[in-house]
Amino acid sequence: MRFSIVSSSALLRRLTLVAIAAIATLGALPVMAEVPWPVTSEVARQPVLSPEVAAGLAPVRFLLTFDDGPDSGPDGSTPVILRQLADNPVAPGIKAIFFVQTAHPRRGGGPAGQAQMRDTCAAGHLLAVHSGLPEGHVPHTRLTPGKLADSLRSGEADIVAQCGHVAQVVRPPDWAHNDTTEAVYRQLGLGMLMADASARDGKIYGWHISLRRRSHMVSELERVGRAMATHRLEPVNGVMPIVVAFHDTNDFTASHMTEYLQILVDAARENGLPLANPPFYTDTTALEQAAVARAGAGVYARESWP
């Protein structure tokens, strides 16, 4: 009898917990959907760089990069991103580097993609090779050195055909590289440009990433701040280029690009990183110089999160 009383009260407690959890879930979901993710944090935290240390460092200028495109057409993500880079309240006229798939039929390998490549460079952005293969997103590490070299030359020719110019940097698909692929890049005079911070909007993408995009970028720039403090990053022309990776094939990224710009500036401030004015590259020549310098130095690069 005693046992059965304990048992039923335990059952009751369990049912109550299940009911509370269900109510909490039902109640929480609409709130999460309706309340916009705060752009400016109210949470006080210790910046990774103290004002004294920051004062001795070159100010940060974000160097934005986009992988996998072009994503063209009426609903294409690349034009949506271009409009926001050109016209936004954070830093109008931002210039970025687009690492494109030049030969894939749904990317740069068709007339729409080629028109998009022309529009992108006509707006002052730089194009560079991600993949020059019709098969598209094949890791360079899976290609023989000869095939890799041919695909990179072909990709560069595809970009030159549309833009008249190709930036001498490369971003490998899946960010997969080794001594062999790096030797091929060097042989072709290409610098491998990885990134200091990533939006993680490539392979892993979902609502949980989008909701955490702000806190994620704060932690990315906290790591950048530590690299700056220990002089693992070198300034270029008086500013500290911080390479940030996005994917212009991601329609969430495209529809939130302006917010991402604000998040980067806010996350830098939260970490005590000094910011250049403007805090993003707006000059194509300076952008290219910074990209080539960073690729050549290769002192600090992310190896994960394509």
Ligand SMILES: [Zn+2]
């Ligand atoms: Zn890619």
